Amino acid sequence: xxxxxxxxxxxxxxxxxxxxxxxxxxxxxxxxxxxxxxxxxxxxxxxxxxxxxxxxxxxxxxxxxxxxxxxxxxxxxxxxxxxxxxxxxxxxxxxxxxxxxxxxxxxxxxxxxxxxxxxxxxxxxxxxxxxxxxxxxxxxxxxxxxxxxxxxxxxxxxxxxxxxxxxxxxxxxxxxxxxxxxxxxxxxxxxxxxxxxxxxxxxxxxxxxxxxxxxxxxxxxxxxxxxxxxxxxxxxxxxxxxxxxxxxxxxxxxxxxxxxxxxxxxxxxxxxxxxxxxxxxxxxxxxxxxxxxxxxxxxxxxxxxxxxxxxxxxxxxxxxxxxxxxxxxxxxxxxxxxxxxxxxxxxxxxxxxxxxxxxxxxxxxxxxxxxxxxxxxxxxxxxxxxxxxxxxxxxxxxxxxxxxxxxxxxxxxxxxxxxxxxxxxxxxxxxxxxxxxxxxxxxxxxxxxxxxxxxxxxxxxxxxxxxxxxxxxxxxxxxxxxxxxxxxxxxxxxxxxxxxxxxxxxxxxxxxxxxxxxxxxxxxxxxxxxxxxxxxxxxxxxxxxxxxxxxxxxxxxxxxxxxxxxxxxxxxxxxxxxxxxxxxxxxxxxxxxxxxxxxxxxxxxxxxxxxxxxxxxxxxxxxxxxxxxxxxxxxxxxxxxxxxxx
Amino acid sequence: xxxxxxxxxxxxxxxxxxxxxxxxxxxxxxxxxxxxxxxxxxxxxxxxxxxxxxxxxxxxxxxxxxxxxxxxxxxxxxxxxxxxxxxxxxxxxxxxxxxxxxxxxxxxxxxxxxxxxxxxxxxxxxxxxxxxxxxxxxxxxxxxxxxxxxxxxxxxxxxxxxxxx
Numbered sequence: 100x101x102x103x104x105x106x107x108x109x110x111x112x113x114x115x116x117x118x119x120x121x122x123x124x125x126x127x128x129x130x131x132x133x134x135x136x137x138x139x140x141x142x143x144x145x146x147x148x149x150x151x152x153x154x155x156x157x158x159x160x161x162x163x164x165x166x167x168x169x170x171x172x173x174x175x176x177x178x179x180x181x182x183x184x185x186x187x188x189x190x191x192x193x194x195x196x197x198x199x200x201x202x203x204x205x206x207x208x209x210x211x212x213x214x215x216x217x218x219x220x221x222x223x224x225x226x227x228x229x230x231x232x233x234x235x236x237x238x239x240x241x242x243x244x245x246x247x248x249x250x251x252x253x254x255x256x257x258x259x260x261x262x263x264x265x266x267x268x269x270x271x272x273x274x275x276x277x278x279x280x281x282x283x284x285x286x287x288x289x290x291x292x293x294x295x296x297x298x299x300x301x302x303x304x305x306x307x308x309x310x311x312x313x314x315x316x317x318x319x320x321x322x323x324x325x326x327x328x329x330x331x332x333x334x335x336x337x338x339x340x341x342x343x344x345x346x347x348x349x350x351x352x353x354x355x356x357x358x359x360x361x362x363x364x365x366x367x368x369x370x371x372x373x374x375x376x377x378x379x380x381x382x383x384x385x386x387x388x389x390x391x392x393x394x395x396x397x398x399x400x401x402x403x404x405x406x407x408x409x410x411x412x413x414x415x416x417x418x419x420x421x422x423x424x425x426x427x428x429x430x431x432x433x434x435x436x437x438x439x440x441x442x443x444x445x446x447x448x449x450x451x452x453x454x455x456x457x458x459x460x461x462x463x464x465x466x467x468x469x470x471x472x473x474x475x476x477x478x479x480x481x482x483x484x485x486x487x488x489x490x491x492x493x494x495x496x497x498x499x500x501x502x503x504x505x506x507x508x509x510x511x512x513x514x515x516x517x518x519x520x521x522x523x524x525x526x527x528x529x530x531x532x533x534x535x536x537x538x539x540x541x542x543x544x545x546x547x548x549x550x551x552x553x554x555x556x557x558x559x560x561x562x563x564x565x566x567x568x569x570x571x572x573x574x575x576x577x578x579x580x581x582x583x584x585x586x587x588x589x590x591x592x593x594x595x596x597x598x599x600x601x602x603x604x605x606x607x608x609x610x611x612x613x614x615x616x617x618x619x620x621x622x623x624x625x626x627x628x629x630x631x632x633x634x635x636x637x638x639x640x641x642x643x644x645x646x647x648x649x650x651x652x653x654x655x656x657x658x659x660x661x662x663x664x665x666x667x668x669x670x671x672x673x674x675x676x677x678x679x680x681x682x683x684x685x686x687x688x689x690x691x692x693x694x695x696x697x698x699x700x701x702x703x704x705x706x707x708x709x710x711x712x713x714x715x716x717x718x719x720x721x722x723x724x725x726x727x728x729x730x731x732x733x734x735x736x737x738x739x740x741x742x743x744x745x
Numbered sequence: 746x747x748x749x750x751x752x753x754x755x756x757x758x759x760x761x762x763x764x765x766x767x768x769x770x771x772x773x774x775x776x777x778x779x780x781x782x783x784x785x786x787x788x789x790x791x792x793x794x795x796x797x798x799x800x801x802x803x804x805x806x807x808x809x810x811x812x813x814x815x816x817x818x819x820x821x822x823x824x825x826x827x828x829x830x831x832x833x834x835x836x837x838x839x840x841x842x843x844x845x846x847x848x849x850x851x852x853x854x855x856x857x858x859x860x861x862x863x864x865x866x867x868x869x870x871x872x873x874x875x876x877x878x879x880x881x882x883x884x885x886x887x888x889x890x891x892x893x894x895x896x897x898x899x900x901x902x903x904x905x906x907x908x909x910x
Contacts, residue, residue: 168773202780245793305780307779316870320873385877389762391766392769412795
C-alpha cells in the first residue's frame with residue numbers, strides 16, 4: 100500500500116513547480132522527514148556547492164506521521180548545506196507548520212534557485228504560488244506572520260519565516276514559526292535569505308487518511324498516558340525546559356564565562372523557579388502552551404516584567420536562553436534572559452550560537468585579543484548585560500566591524516580576528532556548542548564531537564546517562580531492538596560502553612525525526628518513554644505501513660550514514676579541528692573548577708576519547724578514518740548513492 | 746439525576762494550551778480522517794497574545810438553529826442533551842450556520858453538508874484526550890459551582906492584599 104503524500108519541487112529562479120508522489124520503495128528506505136531530506140540533499144546538492152548559491156536546495160518537510168492521529172507529531176524539518184559549517188545543515192522545530200503543510204497537500208518541499216526580488220510561497224490545498232514579498236522584507240518574524248495573515252484575511256495561515264537575521268545573511272539565522280518555534284542551528288534561515296524567500300505560508304483543508312481510526316485513537320491515548328505519566332515530562336509541563344538548569348548547574352554542567360567555569364554562581368534570578376514566577380505574575384496560573392497535538396506543553400508564556408521592553412509578550416525562555424543570556428556571558432538577570440530570548444525570536448537567530456559567540460568575544464576582549472576599537476567602543480566584559488544585548492542587535496543587523504565579523508560564525512570570525520582566538524572557540528565542525536559543559540561526562544562529550552550537524556545535543560545525546568540508572572535498566576533500553584552484550588556503566592564520569600549509548604541514541608533520534616515526533620516523546624530526558632518497540636503499531640494504525648522495530652532501526656542507521664556520507668563528501672575528516680569529530684583542546688587541557696566532588700578536576704582523557712571514537716566508528720560500520728566500509732554501504736543499500744530516484 | 750442528557754461540555758479557556766488535539770481526535774472519531782476543518786470543536790487563537798479559546802456547540806435549550814431551520818431538520822434531543830441534525834430532512838440551506846451565535850454549526854464544502862458536535866453520544870473524545878482538563882463533561886448544574894468558587898477566591902485574595910497595603 101502506498102501513501103498519497105507528495106513532494107513539490109519549486110524553482111525560485113524560473114518559477115517552475117513540479118509535484119511528484121513519494122514512491123513506497125523510498126519510504127521503506129528513508130521513512131520521511133529528516134531521513135528523506137537527507138536523501139534529497141545527497142541527491143540534489145552538487146558536491147562542493149556554495150551554501151548561499153541558488154544550487155543549494157532548501158528542503159522543508161513533515162515526518163511520516165505528521166498530521167496523523169499519532170501523538171505530538173508537530174515537527175517541521177528543514178535541511179540544506181549549511182552556510183555556517185559548510186557541512187550538513189539541519190533544523191527541527193515544533194509549532195503548527197508541518198501539519199498545516201500536510202493538510203495543504205505536501206509532505207516535502209525541495210526549493211531551489213533564487214528569487215530576483217523578495218518572494219514568499221503561498222501553498223493551499225494542492226496549489227503553490229510564488230508571490231511578491233516586498234511588503235514583508237525588513238519585518239520581524241512575528242510581524243511577517245501577522246502581515247501574511249492580514250493579506251490573506253485568514254488567521255489560520257501558518258508560516259515558516261525568516262527575520263532580519265536571515266535577510267542579512269547572518270550565518271546562524273533561524274527559520275521560525277509562531278512566536279518562538281525555532282528551526283535553529285546551522286543557519287537554515289540564512290539559506291532562505293540567500294534565496295530571497297521571506298516566508299512559506301500554508302493553509303490546508305485536505306484530508307489525511309487514517310488507516311485504522313479506532314485503533315489509532317486508542318493507541319494515541321495509550322501513548323499520551325505513557326508520556327504524561329513520566330515525571331520528567333510533568334516537570335517540563337510545569338517549568339518548561341528551564342527546569343534542566345537547576346540540576347545541571349548544581350553538579351557542574353553549565354559552561355560559564357565561555358569555557359572558564361563549568362558552573363554559574365548561584366543566582367536566584369535565572370533559576371527556573373524565578374522564571375516560572377514571572378510567567379505566573381505576568382500571564383496567570385495557566386501559562387504553559389503547546390505545539391500541535393502535544394500533551395507535554397513545555398513552553399511558557401510570559402511578558403517582560405521590567406525595563407525598556409516591559410509588557411511585551413513572548414514565549415519561552417528555553418534552557419538554552421538561560422545559558423546564552425545567563426550562564427555563558429555570566430549575566431545574572433531574569434530581565435536580560437527574557438529580553439535576549441525576545442530579541443532572538445524577533446530577529447530569527449539561533450540563541451545557542453549567538454550566546455556562545457558573544458561569550459567567546461567577551462573572553463577574547465578580556466584577554467586583550469579583541470581591542471576596544473574592534474568592539475566599536477563597547478566594554479565587552481563578562482557580566483555586562485547591556486553590551487551583551489547590544490551585540491545581539493549588532494550581529495543581527497551586521498552593524499560595526501565586530502557585528503559583521505561575528506555574523507559569519509565562529510570559524511570565519513576567528514580567521515579574521517587571528518592571534519590565538521580560535522583556541523578559545525568552543526565549536527565542533529564550525530558550529531558552537533550550547534552552554535553545556537561536557538568535561539565530566541564522556542558520553543556527552545562523544546555526542547557533541549560526533550553529531551552530524553556539528554556540536555549539538557539533539558542528535559545523539561544519551562541524557563539519561565546522568566541519572567545513574569542501574570545497569571539492568573540500561574541494558575533493557577540499550578539492547579533493543581538490536582542485541583548488545585558489550586559493557587555498560589551507570590557512572591556518568593566513565594568511558595565504558597558510552598560509544599554504544601551514543602550510537603543507540605543517534606539511531607533513536609533519527610527515527611523520531613523521520614516520523615516527525617518530538618524528542619520529549621522518546622528516550623531523551625525520560626527512560627520510560629516510547630521507542631523502537633512502540634512505534635510499529637503507531638505507524639501501522641495511522642498509515643497502514645508495516646515495519647518491525649529492527650527495520651526502523653535499520654532505516655535510522657541508513658539515514659545517519661547518508662548524513663555522514665554528505666559530510667565526508669563536503670570535507671569532514673576525523674581529526675580536523677574545524678571539520679572533524681573532535682573537541683576544542685580545552686576539554687582535554689583545562690580541568691573543571693566547580694561542581695560536585697566527582698566533577699571538580701575532570702577533563703576528557705585524550706587517549707580514552709580516541710578509543711571511544713574508534714569504538715563508535717566500529718558500531719557504525721566505519722573504518723578508523725571514519726569512512727564507511729564497502730560492506731557497510733552494501734548492507735545498508737547505499738552503495739549506489741546518489742541514486743536520483745527523487 | 747446522573748443521566749447523559751444532563752451533562753454539558755464545560756470549557757475553561759484559561760487552561761487551554763492551544764495544542765488542538767481536540768480538533769484532531771474529533772475529525773478522526775467522526776470522519777475517520779485527520780483534518781481540523783472537519784472538527785466539531787475549534788480552538789480560536791489570538792496567537793500574538795497567547796490566548797486560546799476552544800469553541801463548540803452549546804447544545805442550547807432554545808437553540809436559534811432549531812428555531813430557524815426551514816426544513817425542521819434540527820431538533821433538541823433531551824435524552825442525550827444535544828441538538829441533532831436529521832440529514833434526511835436537511836436541505837443544506839445553511840441558515841443554521843448563519844444564525845448560530847457561537848459559530849459552532851459548520852459547513853463542509855467538500856461533502857456539502859452542515860455538521861456539529863454530537864457529544865460523541867455521551868463520551869466526548871475531546872474531553873477524553875484533554876489532559877489539562879480545559880474541556881470537561883459535567884452535570885449541567887455544576888458548571889457554575891467551581892467558577893463561583895474561583896471568583897470568590899480571587900475576591901478574597903484581593904481583599905487580603907488590600908488589607909496588607
